Amino acid sequence: MAALNDALRRTFTGGQVVLTRGVADLAPLDRLAVLDAVRGFDAFTSGCDPYGEHDFGAVEHGGERYFWRIDAYDRSYTYASPDPADPAVTARVLTVMRADEY
Template sequence: MMTAHLQHTIEDKVGLLKAVAEFNHFNEENDPYGEHNFFRFKFEEEWIIARFDYYAPDMEHGSEDATDLSKTVRVLTIMLAIDY
């Protein structure tokens, strides 16, 4: 999922998705909780945030166990840092 503001600001959506998929430079500055479910990086002169949320299959509640894929739906949201 991409926020509306990001969709109107970033022209190279394919490049952005590739950058998110290939991201592996986690550190305290861009992954403040060390969980690798939240990170930020610069793309096209904009600060981007990507975060995973873990929902129960009903998509209304948090997952009981984010590591159990039978109990979890993972949602990736990509946004401009100013939207966070």
């Protein structure tokens, strides 16, 4: 699962990317900086990644803290995936948000 989550986070392909209002409303260069920080994130610790799934992290830009998380749904985006490690039955969604929107 970590490899699939990393692929989505690093490339923004292989799933959907959702920006909350607080990120979408940033000035274009600030939004790009936050998204680049998410792509480059590699500070996985037991505190933010206790199961080794690489599905959550925090980055900072311009004095603000931002969170990102990856959720695994079934292919219809209705329920949780029956097997998040199987891309044939899983649709991934990466959400990027300001920390105060969490």
